[in-house]
Amino acid sequence: MSYRFNENDQFNYEVLLALGAVWRRGADAGEVLTTAAGVADKDGAAWFDAWTELGHRVGEDADRCAAMGHPLSARAAWLRAAGYFGTALVAADALQDGGKRAAEVFAEHRACLDRFLHACDPPAERVAIPYEDTTLPGYLISPPGTDDETPLPTLIVNNGSDGPLTAAWTLLGAPAVERGYRVLLFDGPGQQSMLFERGVTFRPDWENVITPVVDHLLLRPGVDPRRLALAGISQGGYWVPRALAFEQRLAAAVADPGVVRVSDSWWQHLGPDLRGLWESGDRDAFDAIIGEALEQNPSLAAMWRWRARPYGIDTPYALLTEVARYDLTHVLDRITTPLLITDPEGEHFWPGASQRLYDALPGPKWLVRFTEEEGAHLHCEPLGRALFEQRIFNWLDARLGTPART
Known part of the structure; x- marks a missing residue:
């Protein structure tokens, strides 16, 4: 089954994510469908402007609701506004002043998210x-x-790799809090505020990110050290098992989906001939061919810049050389933490990687499939959120000994 809301594959997927966020009040179906219809055949600049305008309108509604003494309405609208600004950012690199506009809209996104989380009961702690x-x-x-x-x-x-923190909230944070978990949302190197505000880029050795996070949490009396779990979405399917190979204090983990080599998501679009050229070491020829293709296709060039931004590398050969370092092959035998891996039908970034990760793991492991027949297919199950939560949190509850609230 194919759902088409935009001619651009990435923009189409972003619409699916926004519709899925309705389940956790991160969007409104009417707002999403109306905005998506208005840019169905338009370019990235139109996409950016439309979603930014929607974010402004909903954010202003939230401020008015707060001023009039309607905190629940304000909180709901701030979350939606933050999500819409995050959706706009996907197309920031299609603009002439993409970096400047991205920074401005990211600040608006984060301001709305701050207001939403502060309005939660109890207020979130920064x-x-x-x-x-x-x-x-x-x-x-x-x-x-x-x-x-x-x-x-x-x-x-x-x-x-590039999702807004609102997506991390609606995909994993909100259902966890509802079930009685404390939840930590954070920006790691190359993610969100670390990238847009500080210019800190990705690193492949993610254990050096998660171990300080675990250290911080274990100093807090409100965190049960025996019931600490880690869950990652999208490229988090690489970050999570990489961290588990070195960080042993986690009781359970989830990778949605599984990733073994991050570069596979790049090569499946570039093809075997270009990969062969890259492997030959002919840097100049590789850069020339990619550069010409990007020059001829502004939409592709904008998406390339968006995907490349968190790595902080501009030239194609050097970028792919860096991405090739994000490879779990040589550390998989170290992973002993119980790990659940989702395997959605129609996974389009890392097809087949969930099964490969599962097969390579020596420790306790679970592979959970999501199918098109269930309406829960595609990368990160955008339209199958209820089923995702049921299966993943039932498993986490069982691993952590958490009293069921469902």
Whole structure:
């Protein structure tokens, strides 16, 4: 079954994600469908403007609701506005001043997210996690009716390569809080505020990110050290098992989906001939061919810049050489933490990788399939959120000994 809302494959997928966020009040179906219809055959600049305009309109509604003493309406609208700004950012590199506009809209996105999380009950706590010579920004969100001292199961939510933090909330954070977990949302190197505001790029050795996060959480009395879990979405399917190969203090983990080599998502679009040229080491020829293709296709060039931005590398040969370092092959035998891997039918970034990761793991492992027949197919199951939550959190509850609330 194919759902088409836009001629651009990435934009079409973003519409699916936005529709899926309706399940957790991260979007409104009417707002999404109306906005998507208005840019169905338009370019990235039109996409950026339309979703930014929607974010402004909904954010202004939220501010008015707050001023009039309607906190629930304000909170709901701030979350939607933050999500719409995040959707706009996918096309920022289609603009002439993409970097400047991206920074401006990211600030608006994060301001709305801040207001939403502050309006939660209890208000989310902003945290600064010690990391090398700086800190990682994040939010610790607790279930209603809980205090800071009672030890609770805690879920670390590991975002993907370029998704907004609102997606991490609707995909994993909100269902976890509803089930009685504390949830940590954070920006790692190359993600969101670390990229847009500090210029810090990705790193392949993600254990050096997750270990400081675990260190921080285990110092808190409200975190049960025996019930600490890690879950990652999209490229988080690489970050999570990479961290597990070195960080042993986690009781359970989820990769949605599984990823073994991040570069596979690039090569499936570039093809075997270009890969052969890259492997030959002919840097100049490779860069020339990719450069010419990007020059002839502005839409492709904009998406390439968006995908490349978190790595901080401009030239194609050097970029693919860096992405090739994100490979789990030589550390998979170290993973012993119980790991659930989703395997959605129609996975279009890393097809077949979930099965390969599952087959290679030596420790406790579960492969959970999501099918088109169930309406839960495609990367990160955008339209199958209820089924995803049921299967993944039932498993987490069982692993962590968490009292069921479902």
